[in-house]
Amino acid sequence: MEQNKQQKRPFEKVVIAGAGPAGLLLSLLLAKHGIPSLVLEAWPALDTRLRATQYGVPATRIFRQAGILDAIRAVSIPASAFSEISWRRIANNHEKLVTLDMSCVAGHEDRMTVIPLGDLVKIMYQKAVEEFEGLIEVRFGWRVVVVGQAEGGEGAWVDVDVDLGPEEGVRRERVEAGFVVGCDGAGSTVRKTLFGHEWPGTTFDQRIIVQNVWYDGFEKHSWNGGTYIVDNDTWAMVARRGKAGLWRVTYGDVGGLTDDEYLARRPYRLEKILPGHPKPNEYQIGETNIYKMHNRCVEKMRVGRILLAGDAAHVCNPWGGYGCMSAVLDAGGLADCLVGYYEGKADENILDKYAEIRREKWIKYVDVRSRKNFDRVSKADPWTVMETDKFMGILRELEGDEEKRRAFLLNWSSIEYDFTQHYKTANVQKEEQVVDEQDLRLVR
Ligand SMILES: Cc1cc2nc3c(=O)[nH]c(=O)nc-3n(C[C@H](O)[C@H](O)[C@H](O)COP(=O)(O)OP(=O)(O)OC[C@H]3O[C@@H](n4cnc5c(N)ncnc54)[C@H](O)[C@@H]3O)c2cc1C
Structure with a gap:
């Protein structure tokens, strides 16, 4: 233990731009391994506008890992009040x-999570400040305006406009860290600094x-x-x-x-x-x-010591509830990679794996499925959709088969990925178990 404490770490702290679900969750997952982070939030308070309310099973598993699932369930509506998803015509x-x-x-701990995003980020924030004082610091009114790599490639920095109130205005300040992670949402300043205003998609x-x-x-x-x-x-x-x-x-x-x-x-x-x-x-x-x-995705989720996660890296329409779920999976995956590197279980290039694999998952599954979900509700003929849409056919088949339905709802999804399999210490290569091509994280 003592020896561990003295071990030289490859970096000291992580600066996270944005106190949304991706940023706060990442800070919690890092703190569980003793990695300090500083979360910089542009606005004076958490963003509680009406957005996400449902998060599929893959997200639930990460909420549990972060130690917030019980707090979420305590304020969520009971499973009996959210026991089905249906498709209807008018x-x-x-x-x-x-x-x-x-x-x-309904009784399974991994079941879908139902909670308004505003309440979810409050739970994350509360846990961060109450349980990880000294490891997580969240600063409101600190707007990241530009990011850059440290000379020598051993770190990165952010320049921040610190809001000092109506009288004093704004002070520009530089903050340095081993890594900077842009979790600053769809309009991400971190992404724009790296790649400009254009990003591929629709x-x-x-x-x-x-x-x-x-x-x-x-x-x-x-x-x-x-x-x-x-x-x-x-x-x-x-x-x-x-x-x-x-x-x-x-x-x-x-x-x-x-x-x-x-x-x-x-x-x-x-x-x-x-x-x-x-x-x-x-x-x-x-x-x-x-x-x-x-529906847009950035070309790269890593440039040197700067990484992107969540909506800063990719955005999708809300049909299917893939947006925040992807942000949560990014935070979980990136935390595993940073922890592996920090603890000497992985080389720095595990972060390339994060960037490549999470982007590939988004392009191959999230983009395709969320577009299909949107087309299904907005373009399909409500009188023939049951015959013309393959996915609706799958749902029809599931209606009469509880066992298959359980598997469909709970099994490892093709959008999940276990990055610890790339740790040097991993003695068994875990196979990614893709269970279901259609996937049912569609539940929104
Ligand atoms: C109507 C609607 C319904 C949705 N429903 C679902 C759903 O049911 N399930 C689901 O999974 N997803 C859903 N989504 C998507 C989901 O809300 C987003 O994918 C999710 O909020 C992304 O989280 P994030 O942390 O990446 O970004 P954000 O939640 O956008 O958080 C980014 C944070 O960064 C801050 N920030 C921005 N710029 C800066 C800066 N320069 N410096 C510092 N801080 C900055 C912002 O103020 C914000 O707090 C929905 C979206 C919408 C619009």
């Missing part, structure tokens, strides 16, 4: 096309309008868990979000309108989407956010 009172019944995994024309909705009609009409509405005009996803009749409704609209124009069309959209086709006086709307959608 006609015939939202006729169900197919249902994925998840009650067979920005979709349509917008999504996301809102919290209180409506007792969901329960009256026996909706449970998540629902995808397959419709060329009003495609949507609806998910139970909390106790007391709170649901999250996300639907698409054409591009090019003002926010006011989108909101003026909302009663028409919600009347089509919600069970019972209610008028505005029958439901209540809370917080609302309007987003563009993109």
